[in-house]
Amino acid sequence: MRLDKFLAETGVGSRKEAKQLLKKSMVTVNDQVIKEGKTQIDEKQDVVKFAGEKLTYQKYYYYMLHKPxxxxSATEDKWDQTVIDLLHDEDFREDLFPVGRLDKDTEGLLLLTNDGQLAHQLLSPKKHVDKEYFAEVAGIVTEEDIDLFAAGFALTNKELVKPSHLTIEAVDEQNQLSKIRLIIQEGKFHQVKRMFEAVDKKVVYLKRLRMGSLWLDENLALGEYRELTAAExxxxxxxx
Structure with a gap:
């Protein structure tokens, strides 16, 4: 790897800024001052220091975000704040992106990473990765809805959705409101909302709780994030 790329990857600065720091003799490789950004290094073996402090190279990053x-769910936008905008300056990287998307008015678990292979595997329909949601629904969710969701059915535009697991957590007859959990393995556009629209009900609040084995850390306030643990x-x- 080029030294200037290594410095940029480890957060010292942009590649342009790294070149200026190199000229000021602020970078050493194996205790030798190096001034050329094009110098090739072994990022796993060579000891690179900036202003006397050792730099550690990390190829992939994984952040759990509690999306408000x-x-x-985008990397940039001219009008709206994006999930990437929520990152602190020291954590920002140009190659980070959200794995999948949550609607603008949906809260909950969102994974940010630069690991494209993992993202592809999590989103691939062939992998059958569970995505679990909590929702408040205007209308009374019934056992018939549970059976329909379990069988799979056609949305109002005739698009088919695969079988899913619907659980009723609470029903408020007086206010005609249901609290449910839903596990799906697809990621169609507005899928959860459209599934309930197909049974004449409306999702009024939606939150993703889980993706695969990864559960949202409820200690994270809305807008907060943290790195995944090794176990996660x-x-x-x-x-x-």
Whole structure:
């Protein structure tokens, strides 16, 4: 790997900024001052220091985000705040992206990473990765709805959805409101909302709780995030 790329990857600065720091003799490789950004290094073996402090190279990053409403699942947008905008400056990387998407008005678990292979595996329909949601639904969810969801059915536009697991947590007859959990293995556009629209009900609140083996850390406030633990990452990869 080029030294200037290594410095950029480890958060020292952009590649342009790294070149300026190299010229100021602030970078050493195996205790030798190096001034050329094009110098090739072994990122796993060579000891690179910036201003005397050792830099550690990390190829992939994984963050669990508790996505709030009104934030969009994108890397950039001209009008709205994105999930990437929620990252602190020291955690921002240009190659980070959200795995899948949550609607603007949907809260909950969202994985941010630069690991494209893992993202593909988590989102591939062939992998059958569970996505679990909690929702509040205007209308009374019934046992007939549970059976229909379990069988799979056609949405109002005739698009078919695969079997899913619907559980009723609570029903408020007076206010005609149901609290449910739903596990799906697809990721169609507005899928959960459209599934309930097909049975003449409306999702008024939606939150993703789980993706594969990864559960949302409820200690994370809306808009907060943290790195995945080694156990969480191992479990997530084990499911795909």
């Amino acid at each position: 409403q009104e934030v969009i 990452l191992e479990g997530l990869k084990g499911k795909v």
